[in-house]
Amino acid sequence: MSSEEKIKLELKKVRDEFKISESDCGSSRVQVAQLTTKIKHLSSVLHKKDKHSRKGLVAMVQRRKKILRYLRRTDWNWYCQVLSQLGLRDNPDYKH
Numbered sequence: 001m002s003s004e005e006k007i008k009l010e011l012k013k014v015r016d017e018f019k020i021s022e023s024d025c026g027s028s029r030v031q032v033a034q035l036t037t038k039i040k041h042l043s044s045v046l047h048k049k050d051k052h053s054r055k056g057l058v059a060m061v062q063r064r065k066k067i068l069r070y071l072r073r074t075d076w077n078w079y080c081q082v083l084s085q086l087g088l089r090d091n092p093d094y095k096h
Contacts, residue, residue: 003041007038010037010041015033018030028074031064032071032086035064035067039060039061042057042060068082
């Protein structure tokens with residue numbers, strides 16, 4: 001099985017775990033979970049001199065951070081649940 005197929009299976013599993021309804025594939029919880037999976041995969045295969053992939057990785061981290069800020073602002077319970085399930089840390093410097 002190729003790396004691309006493995007990541008697709010992992011994304012499907014994460015999507016099924018975090019979705020609320022059967023047609024849910026774009027909610028903020030699902031987006032954060034998918035971005036976290038992609039970030040973990042990319043950071044494990046990233047080389048020191050690979051500047052273009054590093055730029056993409058930083059962009060994904062920033063996108064996840066922005067979605068987490070939105071989730072924290074709108075639904076605190078889901079925010080706490082997503083952080084605990086994905087093993088992410090809370091950002092105490094967040095300002096309202």
